[in-house]
Amino acid sequence: MNLLELAKKRKTVRKFDSKMPSFEDIKYAIEVAKEAPSGKNDQPWLYVLIKDDNRKKEIRKICEKGEKTFYDNSKGELREWLDKMGFSWEKPFLSEAPYLLFVYSNMKSPFSKESVWISIGYLLLALEEKGLATVTYTPSNFNEISNYINLSKEYKLEVILPIGYSIDPKPKYKRKDIDDVLIIK
């Protein structure tokens, strides 16, 4: 399978089977991710892998508290879109996915955010290659959930990736045509 086929196949997934993926597959995806380029080659990424059920439940509880506030305050076009898509403050994938992978950036490094999100791009494709699914979940209360993990202050939480096998029937959202995103000058 070439990269275009892999990228087209890869979709965002929010419902996970309880079947535990092999740790080797998760490790493989991180081995790929850490090959990304980075500012000053600082490799400002840190990946924290969680599989303990109680810990995942606590994380879900903290995130859902933030989501409730976010949903209560969201209005207009965004709120309409959220309702239309069937999204709510409930994030069952945070306790149901076999793994949660927290991805951090070291804020002391130049272009740390950019570098870490390149690495997340690599990671998404590598998970897909192993038949694994995820969603780039960005909590509403980043600080609170970051405090729960309790890393050194220079690390900023960028995303939580729940990882497992998909049982999500939702199809991949459509992409624009290339002519709508590519300008030739």
Add this chain to the structure above:
Amino acid sequence: MNLLELAKKRKTVRKFDSKMPSFEDIKYAIEVAKEAPSGKNDQPWLYVLIKDDNRKKEIRKICEKGEKTFYDNSKGELREWLDKMGFSWEKPFLSEAPYLLFVYSNMKSPFSKESVWISIGYLLLALEEKGLATVTYTPSNFNEISNYINLSKEYKLEVILPIGYSIDPKPKYKRKDIDDVLIIK
């Protein structure tokens, strides 16, 4: 070749052959990039491809003006690193690479920066798959160079990717071991 082999092979390149890559290969890489997930599926990316020699020369001139100021002002650890690596304000790759690909994010979209950098991650791997090389060049004077391209104000320039075949003898910089970037909790 699996994704890990592809990612390990991919290195940052700053010296390019004058041989023109096929437009189909560039298009392929963008087809891959636009499959990335994005906040609200807004697909907030815009790719502007430039191959005109005079335009590339002008871009180089504007960027090097910014680089001169940056190098004059850079001190301490960063400056030592730049000198050690043999970097200077001169950016010949901006006129020598057959193509320049400007990547923009639409600031009106949620998580536009994150989404666009995932897409850049996809793009880097797709270029490598086609035997093409690039460097994620972030100019010091983003605003000035962005004005030169003259897109609508909501578009923010994230990176310039010079694209071509590598003639860069520099090896890939070493990556940390997985145990230094992965924490199991």
